Amino acid sequence: MFGLDKVDTRTFLFVVAITLLAPFILNPFPSESALAQFNAGYPDLMQRFVIFGIFAIGFNILFGLTGYLSFGHAAFLGVGSYAAVWMFKLLSFNIVPAIALSIIVAGLFSLVIGYICLRRSGIYFSILTLAFAQMSFAMAYSVLSNPSFNLTNGETGLQVYASDPQYLKGNGPDNTHLFGLEMNSTATLEIGAWAFQFNIGFYVCAAFMIAAFYIAMRIFRSPFGLMLRAIKTNQTRLNYTGLNSRPYMLAAFVISGMYAGLAGGLLAATDPLAGAERMQWTASGEVVLMTILGGAGTLLGPVLGAAFIKYFENIFSKINDTVLHTWFSFMPESIENFLVAIIYPFVGKGWHLTLGLMFMLIVIFLPGGLVDGGMRIWNRITGKNRTQADPVADPKPAE
Amino acid sequence: MGILEIKDINKRFGGLQALGDVNLSVEEGTVHAIIGPNGAGKSTLLNVLVGKLEPDTGSVTFEGRSILGLKPHQINQLGISRVFQTPEIFSTLSVFENVMIACFAKRDGAFQLNPLASISNEKDIHEKVEQMLLDVNMADKRNDIAASMSRGDKRRLEMAMCLAQDPKLLLLDEPTAGMARADTNNTIELLKEIEEKRGITMVIIEHDMHVVFSLANKITVLAQGTPIVEDVPSKIKGNPKVQEAYLGGAHE
Structure with missing residues (x-):
């Protein structure tokens, strides 16, 4: 189906199902229970899952297939966001022109940067991309934001003001929308103690991610993709x-730059704001982490990695010492304080510490990332001996 | 006029004259061996032929067309394939994929942007790969990862990749270096078969005299960057100049 073989069709349908059912899957705990804080099924976080999923899928086409490690991909994400916000400012809050422009601008931007950086390979390529991204960050943060020529609005970030022209707006909504469907509108379905939220913005982004995943899958199975793996x-x-x-x-x-641009455009579409910090090197590093954590070179890995990191960032960082004390309140006070003191550095503001430890464990024991881990468990259960998670380009002849 | 004409090639590395006034003509359909003691300039000459090095002076023409200054992939697209001293293959890919890449390169040229095409629809490519694998006796290893094979099999695979491109000229850089005797003999058999069945012109650079005398119709002896003798194999053995070059007489 869709030009994919049987295994791929199954993987694709699996991704479609998981994505569409995400409001249920990510919301396993009743809203009033103590575990409700581990629910990730609220619109803002779900949007982040799929948007950064797109970013990582695109990054994986470059890094996973060719092995060229770009340390500046956040620049394309940032450029995409700026382009989208400019479309909101000039035309209207409809996201279609905004996203189209963010993909085009990021594509052109990556064409120029790629042309220069690809003169070198290995660590020199990485350093060149990092240098370009930091230059873009500096440009966005200060150079391109002065009273006579204000493209990025500096540290405040680019946003839409009431005084902006918005030539095509007419009577359209005052918030980002897809032909009238407002991105931030949410329907809530209450079943028993659970409350599931269905958000337009999430489903728009999810549709883009499914398309992005499908295209990535086709690239992996194309002669073009084979050449990229040969380069590696x-x-x-x-x-x-x-x-x-x-x-x-x-x-x-x-x-992969255009994928990043799409992700940037969608970030702006869910929240019409673009700041320079989106281009900073830490943001570039994050997508590298996502891809490696999930499994570079695999189809599902980057999406998993992105969801994993965003989950940690948003859920673990919310656990503070008050929450910990309520968890362990059933114990004698001395033990309670002791446990809280031990766990506290790893949660809340210290979530990076947990992430770093998990990253180390995965890189050392599961070089193939989460997908590799999943495969090993699956093989244990089924007793099969499949070594590769993704039998990329099945070398059987066409029947 | 040969298929490959090398005229007055000179190449210096600093103070070292690696190649001095090399003139060589490779006739179409022959197996031409280039031999010589260590440091005679054999590998330098080969690197000039494949576009890796530019000579200081001189010209190299292939089918009447100059190939100097062309990039390796351009030279390959003209019909010159190279077999390396250590087999260069795509070691993380399967045998089948290795040969498939060569078939795509032959059919689609140096670059083809087809990210949405599907490999499994390329029936003609699949058929050709099957045929090539049969030709080199590797059909049973089609799904093996290239890195896991023996040296001799890697050589076979590399040869299959070169042959998949139907080259007009095959350059072989010490094709049996570091091989066990059995693998060497297999390689000789394979090369003989290629010569008989396909009539591809070959230039072989080789140390192993057994290989050279089993295959070559013509031998050029290189010493200190200059060809000293060019003749048929039967006359090379007894040539005093050759013996001098190999026994170190030339250094005096």
């Missing part, structure tokens, strides 16, 4: 086999 393995042989690796690399770079 042995560029010398590729060149002596009559293939020019440069345009292949550039195409991969631009495609």
Whole structure:
């Protein structure tokens, strides 16, 4: 189906199902229970899951397939956000032109940066992309924000003001919308003690992520994708086999830049604001973490990694010492205080510490990331011996 | 006029004259071996032929067309394939995928932007890969990851990749270096078969005299960057100049 083979169709339908049912799956605990704080089924976080999922899927096309580690992909995300907000300012709050422009601008931006950075490989490529991203950050933060020419609105961030022209707005909504469907409108379904939230913004982003995942899947199974994997393995042989690796690399770079632009556009579409901090190197590093954590070079890995990190960022960081004390209040006070003192550094503001430890454990014991781990467990259960999570390009002949 | 014409090639690395006035003509349909003691300039000459090095002076023409200054992939697209001293293959990919890449390169050229095409629809490519694997006796290893194979199999795979491109000229850089005797003999058999069945012109750079005399129709002996003798194999053995070059006489 859809030009995919059986296994891929199954994977694809699985992703579609999980994404569409996310409001249920991410909301397993009743709203009033003590565990409700572990629920992730609220619109803001679910949107982040799918948007950063798109970002990581795109990054994986470059890093997972070709092995070229870009440390500046947040620049394309930021550029996408700025482009989208400008469309809101100039046209209207309809997200379609905004997202279209953010993909185009990020594509052009990555074409230029990729053309220059791909003259080098390995660590030098990474450093070049990092340098470009930091330059973009500096430009957005200060250079392109002065009274005579204000493109980015500096540290305040670019946002839509009542005085903005919005030429096509007419009587349209005052908030981002898809042809009238407001992104922030949410329907709540209450079943017993549970409250499930269905948000337009989430489903719009989810539709984009499903499309993004589908395209990535096709790329993985295409001759083009095969060449990208060949670049990772042995560029010398590729060149002596009559293939020019440069345009292949550039195409991969631009495609992944456009994915980042789409993610940036969607971030602006759910919240019409673009700030320079989106381009900072920590944001570039985050997508690297997501991809490696989930499993670089696998189809599902980046999405899993993105969800994993965003979950930690939003859920673990909310656990403070008051919450911990309520958890352990059934114990004698001395033990309670002792346990809280031990756990406290790893939650709340210290969630990075937990993330760092988990990242180390995964890189050391599961080099293939979460997907690898899942596969191992699955093999244990079924007793099968499949070594690869993604039998990329099944080398069976076409029947 | 040969298929490959090398005229007055000079190449210096600092104070070292790696190649001095090399003139060589490779006739179409022959197996031309280039031999010589260590440091004679054999590998430098090969690197000039594949576009890895640019000579200081001289010209290299392939089918009447200059190939100097062309990039390796451009030279390959003209019909010159290279087999490396240590087999260069896509070690993390399967045998089938390795050969498939070569088939795509032959059919689609140096670059093709087809990210939404599906590999499983490429029936003609699949058929060709099957055929190539049969030709080199590797059909049973099609799903093996290339890195897991023996040296001899890697060589076979590399050869299959080169042959999949139907090259007009095959350059072999010490194709049996570091191989066990059995693997060496297999490689010789394979090369003989290729020569008989396909009539591909080959240039072999080789240390192993057994390999050279089993395969070559013509031998050029290189010493200190210059060809000293060019002749048929039967006349090379007894040539005093060759013996001098190999026994170190030339250094005096």
